[in-house]
Amino acid sequence: MTKMNIVEAVRSALRNELKRDKRVIVLGEDVGVNGGVFRCTDGLQKEFGADRVVDTPLAELGIIGTSVGLAVNGMLPVAEIQFSGFVYATFDQIYTHVSKIRNRSSGKFSVPLVIRTPYGGGIRALEMHCESVEGHLAHVPGIKVVIPSEPYNAKGLLISAIRDPDPVMFLEPMRIYRAIKEEVPETPYTLPLGKAEIVQQGSDLTVISYGAMLKYTREALEKSDHSIEIIDLRSINPLDTETIVNSVKKTGRCLIVSEAPKTAGFHNEIIARINEKCFFNLEAPIVRVTGYDCPFPLSKLENYYIPDEKRILKTVDSVMKQ
C-alpha cells in the first residue's frame, strides 16, 4: 500500500489498465510528454509509448469523435478533456453518437469509452474551467456518469469505468485532486458503478453529496450535534436510488449539497425520486444547498458561490427545526 492523492490514484488506475489490456489507449491534450496539466498521466507515455498515450491536436470534438471510431473498432479509449468547460465542445458527439450508437445499432456496435475531465471550482482557476457539467450529462440516456470523492474510490471506479462496456463520463473533483492522501493499493481493483456509499451512519438527517463537495460537507457536519447519515453518490447515472430511499425512510429528513447551479440541477432529480418513493416518510421538506443560478464566478467570488460550512450548517439547523 502507498499513500496516494486523487491525481496519483487516477494515474495508478491508468497504469494498471494500460498494462493489463493492449486495447487501452489514453488520448488528449498534453497527456503525453507533459503528463497532463494536473499530471494525472505523468510518466505514462514514457512507460507505454506515444502510440498508447497520445498527444492529440487541440480539438475536443475531434478527440471524442475519433474516440468513437477507436472504440467501435475494438480499442478502449480513455480520453481526457483538459477542463470541464471544454466538454461543451464535445456535446454533439456525446449526445448524438457516444450515447446512442449501441441503441442505433441494436447492440451491434458499442462505445466502451471513458471521458475523464476535472470538474467543479474552488482552485481560483480561469473562467470556463470550473463548470459543474454533471447535470447535463446525467440527462443523456446511454452514458454513465461517475464522480469519485477520494483517492481510493477514484482508482477503483476508474478501473471499473475502463472495463465497463458502456461509455462513462468520469468527472474528477479538481478542487481536491491533491487535498486527500490515503492508502491505495498499487495493484488493480474495482468498485461497482451505480452504487452509493454511506460514509457516515446517522439517524436524524440524510445528507447527500458527491465529488469535492462531499469532503467539505463532511467537514462542516462535524460541527453539528445531530446524528447525520452521509451518502456519497459516486455515480449519478445509474443512481443508487435504493440507498438514498432506505436512508431517508430511516431519518425522515434530507439535505442535498452540490455546487452545480440550483435550477434544473441533478440534485433536483434526487428530490423527485424521494418524493416518488418515500414522500410519506418525510418529517420535513427536502432541502438543498447548491451553487447559484449564475455563471461560475471569477476567483474573488467563488467562495461565495460554492456551498460553504455556514450555508450547510444553517440549512441543517432549519431542516431539523421543522
Add this chain to the structure above:
Amino acid sequence: MVKKVVQNFSVEYLQVMDENGNVDEKLMPKLSTKQIKELYELMIIARAFDDKAFSLQRQGRIGTYIQFRGQEASQIGSAYVLKDSDWMFPMYRSMGALIVRKHPMHKLLQYGGGDIKGLVSPDNMNNFPIAISVGTQITHATGCAWASKLKNEKAVSLVYFGDGASSKGDFHEGLNFAGVFKVPAIFICENNQYAISVPRERQTAAETIAQRAIGYGINGIQVDGMDIFAVYKATKEAVENARAGKGPTLIEMVLYRLCDHSTSDDAKRYRTEQEFNSWMKKDPILRLEKYMRSKKLLDDKYKREVVKKAVEQVEKEVKAYEDLPAPEPGEMLKYVYSELTPDLKEQLDELK
C-alpha cells in the same frame, strides 16, 4: 529579409468518361466486362429502389425519405472498391452505397418506416449506422481508421458526407486528425452543389473542396462524380494508398442531385430549370449506358431485363418490409446500455 515561395500546390481533376460515354483509354481503370455489368446493374437497382422509396413515402407507407438520384455513380463506384471487412460510415443520402455494402433494402425501408432496427447491417459487414446530424460521422472514420492502424490491420475506413458538411468543424477536426496520425481513411465529399437550398459558394470561398486537403497535408482530388469510371479509379487509388500506409485522401465528387433534398423539399424554390436540365444530361446511368452500347456491352434487350429484374427485386424487398412485425415498445429501452439499469427495469415495467 527573406521573401520566397515556400510551397506550391495544385489540385487534380479526374474525368474518364465524358457525357457522351466516350472514355479516355489511357485513364480507363482496369475493369472486366463482368465488373462493368455488375456496376451497371447495381446502379439500376439503386435507382429502382430510390424511385420506389419515394413513391412509398408519397403513399404514406414510409416516413421521410432522402433520395440520391444523380449520385449513383459516386456511391456505387466508390463502395464497390471496398472489401467487406473495410469500414463504411454512411450518411442519410448513402442508400446507394449501402445497397452495394449488402445492407438489405427492406431494412432501409424498415428504418424509413420508423423502426431503428433497420439501421443494422449484416454481421459480416462493417457498416456504421447512417449519420443524421451533418458531418458528425467524419471523425468516426478517422478514429476507426486509426484503430486499424494501431492493430496492424489492413482495413480502411471510408466516409460519405456532402458539401454542406465541409463547412463544419467536424470536417476540419476529422481531416486534421487523419493527417496528423496518417490513418487509412478515405473522405468522400459528394458535392451535389446544394446543402438543401444553400449553394456550394456559400459553404466556402475556396474554388474546390478538394483543395482543402492541402491544408491538412493529405491527398486530395476532384472527380467527376457522375462518371462511374472516374469515381472507381480515384477511390481505388485512395484505398490502395491507405492500405499501403500512405495516409488518407479527400475525394470531392462533383455532381448534382437530380431530385429534391428530401421528400419534404421542393428544389424548384432554389434551383432553375435550366440548371437542372444541364445536369440531367450528365446522368450517370445514361452515360454508362452510352459507353456500354458503344462497346456492345448493352442492348435494348439486356437493358429491359436488368430493369425488370431490379424492379422485381425491389418489390420483393418492399413486401419483406411490409411483412415485418411492428417493434415491441420495450425495444426502445433494450439497447440503451449493455444491460438494463435499475431505472430502465422500472420503466420497462411501466411500459408493459
